[in-house]
Amino acid sequence: MTLTRQEIMAAYLDACRAEIDALKPGNVHRFADGHRMTADQFLQSAAVSSLSVTDPLASVGQRILRAVTATRESVGTNTNLGILLLCAPLAKAAESTSWDFRKGLTQTLDEMNAGDARDVFAAIRLTNPGGLGSAEEHDVRDEPTVSLVNAMAMAADRDMIARQYTNGFEDIFNGGLSAWREAAARGEEDMWPTIFVFLYFLSSFPDSHIGRKHGTGLSVEIAKEADTIRRRVMDETRLPSREKILLDFDRRLKDRDINPGTSADLTVATLFVRNMKFGLHNRSLDV
Template sequence: MAEGGPCSQESVPEESVRDAIEQACLRELEALKPGNVHVHAEGHGMTVDDFKASAAIAAAYLSRRSLSVGEKILHAVKDSVASVGCNTNLGIVLLCAPLAQAALAEGEGTLRQRLDRVLRSLSVDDARAVYKAIRIASPAGLGASPEHDVAHEPTVDLREAMAAAAGRDRIAFQYAHDFEDVFGLGVASWREALSVEIPGGMDEAEAAARVYLVFLGGFPDSHIERKYSAAVAQ
């Protein structure tokens, strides 16, 4: 289903969503990304095999039509941590879950139009599941929040909770702003990278690295900013 393509009443098959998510995770591992785990350098107590195992686990849950967005995230994160013993994919899962739900959804519209409906339908139960997933993953630099802290039970739906965190977390920003960065800067830079004419053509791993650098140059890394400082992130 194209982001801006023709309307469709057919949802994407579960196996297609699963394969797309897993393959995207594997391509990302092949990209040379400074400071991250990839096939060129492991680190931070994690291995490439940890990420491959987590990709398969996450893709299996994210592609299940019967699960809500919150359930997708909780099961994917919980089983990934149980399998590899650390947080390898919380951010990936948080970003992919609404997109997967939109692809799996019945009804007319482009992927982005379906995503809008998914985001508007997020519930307090989704927030409760996501809070639990975040506590399980226990990402570095999480800290405490004066509003809608994940250490407590949520009192608002997931999108409202994400909106409250959007100023300090770029993933939360996507939930509050219809995945603006993904469909804007992300898609544009991906297409531009693949269109670069070089001998042998641009492969997807190198294109992914270029997209990574575009994002790195466009926004301070909110994870680094929380963990260290705004100056370090810059």
């Protein structure tokens, strides 16, 4: 079986909602807004971008550019560029695959060309002219001459989202999904598996968004602190105490204008994959 457009859209919207519903320190979530953005803006962004992300007639690049444009017109700020960069190729892969989702994703990535790169570069310019960085080659301010995957490879050493294009989304399939499975196996419910996926990414990798804004040193420091928080939350059995640990960390990060945005984007992509694999496996939880 393959997923219908409606099923892919439902999986995408559910992933976006679940990420906002989870108490992710430093990010916007239903417990606290932040960084001059609100939870409602993220939910609205998900709604207005969902049609473009799941458009079966559009290329990956077209989906991203159209979704970014729709988001800007609706909420007036960049809430979801990273989410779109991750979820658009995943959605396209899901349209033609059945059991071997990763094989379909590999084919999707292989088929992308300079046209996809042009559209993605245009989308990045709409949100943040720095884009993939100030590399000497394939900067987003220039017209690309290579495929999107090759352009992403130029930034893969400093950007976790670009890295997914070069490793077949390895960190999502073998990292984020494993974190989700382990949390579920421990009996975590409601928002807690999502929180542990987020804490996995934040503690395992220096967050790219933090690194771009504040430097690599701080992103490494935050990853170490996040690992301590993850262990404390895992050891704590009382939910109010867990929430207090996370809210204290949330305030400390936001007081310093630290936003682990890349970890949140990777969390959405993980939930999106989990939702789609849930459907592809005939409602089996074996993801």
